[in-house]
Amino acid sequence: MSKLADSIPPGVLAGALRFVFGLPAPLRKLIIGRPITLDGQRLHPEAQLLLRLQQISGEDWRTTTPAANRLALTRSNALVCGPVIDGVAVRSLTLDGVGAHAIGARFYEPTGLAAGSPLLVFYHGGGWVSGDLDSHDNLCRFLAVEGGVRVLAADYRLAPEHPFPAAADDARAAFEYAVSHASELGIDPRRIALGGDSAGGNLAAVTALHAGAVKPVFLLMFYPAVDASVRRRSRDLFGNGFFLTDEKMDWFLDHYAPSREAHTDPRLSVLLAEDLSGLPPTYLATAGFDPLRDEGEAFAEKLAEQGVPVVLRRYPGLFHGYANILGVGGVFREAVAEAVGSLRTGLALANTRQDIPETA
Template sequence: MPIDPGAQRVLDLIRELGRPPIHTLNPEEARAASAKSRSVLQPEGEAVAEVEDLTCPGPHGPVRLRRYRAAGTEAAEVLPCLLFLHGGGWVIGDLDSHDQPCRLLANAARCSVIAVDYRMAPEHPYPAAVEDSAAALRWVVANAAQLRIDPAKMAVGGDSAGGNLAAVLAIMGRDGTVPAVGYQMLLYPATDMAGHHPAYERFTEGLILTRDTMRWFIGHYAPDPQRRFEWQASPLRANSLAGTPPAFVMTAGYDPLVDEGAAYARRLEADGVHVTYLYVADQIHAFLTMGRFIPASAMVLRQAALSLRHHWDAEPVL
């Protein structure tokens, strides 16, 4: 399958500008390069009914959050909620990097989206991001009335590293260590830090995320190789996924994470979890934050949001 023309234009632009591969930079340089590219790659964010920056208590200080309410909703209306964990390899990304996708998801799913600004590696390695994400989920559910959300219609989701964290929260919810959630939205998720899947060898150069770049991220996030095999780092290695909530899993064809994302969808299905799996054969990793060049970005985000909205609409009324 040929690569999407818009995705190819992004790759060509990166080469034309001479931007070095992420894995050749230090974390501060990588963050600066990522922030600089946002206005070039992302469209303007959709208008929503309300945006509010918040904080919640975390294990090592306050965790920043950003709450969105879908356009067209009333101020007092109690909405379903998606807790969103941003991507960026646990090293880059923040509330601003995923502001545009969060706005689109809120509107398309007609819900509240609460984005989490968890601590970044290498300053705060694994399991700091897990701990902050878990603290945020606990706080959001405990403060549902104040936030005007329905705790019985709670979902977790994220892209890439955020998909990893969302999958981990879904397992933790099943096990009772955080509040249980009803849905998991995993967008080209990282699920196995071993890095031995065949896609790692297929995508070694010419893309934004390559084998070496992914290993750079993993090295910063989980510097102890033995800890990479813990399921809270590699949810694909959990003993069982049975009892975790229904899932929407999306993978991209030109992505070193494609094999482990597909394997996670298969594990969910084998363990009796309802899963919707979307394989976008002509896309690159991170295309969801490149909507100025890649129209499929909005289409796939809307598909994910509509899957979530369908789940909420289909839930029985108690």
């Protein structure tokens, strides 16, 4: 983060950002410059404006140390997440983890939602190194309120302090906690969805793949990381200048899974699992200007080939991380709203005949 950005309170910067987005279109065009077209796609003007402002401010979310990276993500999200969304009660929980380890969590209950509702277990993004309950708080509020669903956000362990497969272990433990504590959470254990963005999307898919007797009934994935074993064309096309960079991807992976052997483990590269046919109906969104675009779409194609109902939605003019941009522009929020619509539909159509162990 630039020294200039560091010296200005996030609230002031967020206000300035909203002011720029509120300028007349001709003025915004002067700031944006020439349209960016790549791979037959045009970067949406709102996305280009945000990237241009990031460039002007000197903010590039540098990969220096994990601590610095986490702070930069927190500040970056604070600028774009928007005002705190009302209409939802929020409380902290402590979940049973692996062994003696406990998992922090946050539980979101929309006002007036009756008991026995579906649940979305949500895993935040951040490359398995960054992100936390605060960085994705407003997104979880949006999903809860607009989706009419309770949301359980899991604060899984981060690398490099806790490398692979710690995050995957915690993700699965959070889902199992939801199943076994359904009554006290006020949710229907037969209608639990899993969701996440980026690394969180990876954890949602991995958890669904390795679920026990009780399975999730829906997957909600924003631009997931699903294959660490190969480089695809989108990584070369969009690896510089569109928020998530090629350098950052290597840096995250080196911290989370430093052993090359882990890169082909289905608990990380879930796309490499031979049998994905047991996964639930899935909504998978990709961004056109995202290095992860092609692997996410390859995952959706494999799901479809193996008979899993899947909706693949590419937003050709957006970049990685758009799900957290709820406070400026309109195109980002619209994209998340579409995903929420699919979540509502998927949960409404979910098969509620799944047998649940008596302990649930």
